[in-house]
Amino acid sequence: MSSSKKQPAGTPPPAKSVKSAALTGVVRAPGDKSISHRSIIFGAMAEGTTEVTGLLTGDDILSTVGAMRGLGAEITEQDGTWFVKGVGKSGLQSPKTDIDCGNAGTGVRLIMGAAAGYPLSATFTGDASLSSRPMNRILNPLREMGVSAKARTTDKGEEGRLPVTLKSNGALIPIEYTPPHASAQVKSAILLAGINTKGTTTVVEPTLTRDHTENMLRAFGAVVETKSRKDATHISVTGPTPLKAAKINVPGDPSSAAFLIVAALITPGSSIIIENVMMNPTRTGLFEALTAMGAYLRADNFRKSGGETIADIEVKHSKLVGINVPENRAASMIDEYPILAVAAAFASGTTIMNGIGELRVKESDRIAATAALLSANGVKVAEREDGLTVTGNGGGLVKGGGIVKTHHDHRIAMSALILGLGAENPVTIDDASMIATSFPSFFALMHTLGAIIDYTPPADAL
């Protein structure tokens, strides 16, 4: 339970989870992070006022709200509805100060792509984690389109890091581009730059990544074409194709629901329902993996919200078996591997995950951080350059007792706390603050379900 004590200001707030009795109850998944970012960014570019309900008010999205205000949009909130007065024909403007995107990879990469289509100059910054992540994956195609981009090189010689200064004359050249890694962020940055570019800008995806940008751009009136060819999907935007304000009701985030689902699967006697979960097939890879492991997962009450299909998911404690996760499923569950590894720790047999090298450049090196979190708690795990193998304990309690370093990574923090619910000894994380980037209601929802998680918020928290 939350403690009434407060941490001294500036001290990272730790958290601890302990073996919990059956989880029960009905909760609603928080707004999807990907869709929330896009609704603010596209709304800011559009003509008119976009109304957004169900927005995730995580720190990543608040950074995007600040960034789009800095680029000229007016964004206000009243009674839970967000109003985004877009810049329309006047276009995004050079900001007066640097644009700080906080911890958000999606935010900074999509906003740089969007900004590149206008005549402006802007410098983008982020926190320590975001400043260590590669930006050349979007800067290189934007340079091909005619943007000037200056980025930092680290002491170790790694190029393309924040701060990045972009200068664009707003008259870009359309390109056809095949990203070297499956990445919805790269696809989205290029398509957004293509919105104001005369001609057809195309992204070729050998593996389809989450398609929220395509879907939502169409809802904003843009001309976006998706063609399935033999070995790839070709996604094109023909510009200039001005955006018109839309009404967006953000569906629930399957990547956040994942933590609640695995909590119920590993905690004996549990039976919970998570309402409002987006079921877009480019996001449901974890549900397929868990079902193959023997999980009791039932989706019901399918309906539409914000142009996406949503459903309510019933989950019960289940006996799990290890699986070999197909590599071609990685894009549809890219953020879910740390929590899948936790589920695998409670299965019988081994779970093999390959083709996940991209996890090394997320908020932390998630292959290393997941392996460290499991071994600190007595779970056998083998790490490879682009994979992990977890040997399950056959269904009982894991040893626990570890103190897990979260490396500014919300998903590592939540995965470790979930593992503790099924551990003999409490699991502690060194810093719970990053959980608020994607899932600010995590502790409240876990407590509603009956999980025992001790969290002492920092003194400066509300």
Ligand SMILES: O=C(O)C1=C[C@@H](OP(=O)(O)O)[C@@H](O)[C@H](O)C1
């Ligand atoms: O487009 C998006 O909203 C996202 C794309 C993914 O990143 P990559 O494009 O780097 O795979 C994912 O990890 C991130 O949490 C959200």
Ligand SMILES: C=C(OP(=O)(O)O)C(=O)O
């Ligand atoms: C990788 C993630 O986000 P981002 O890239 O937006 O920081 C995530 O939320 O797991």
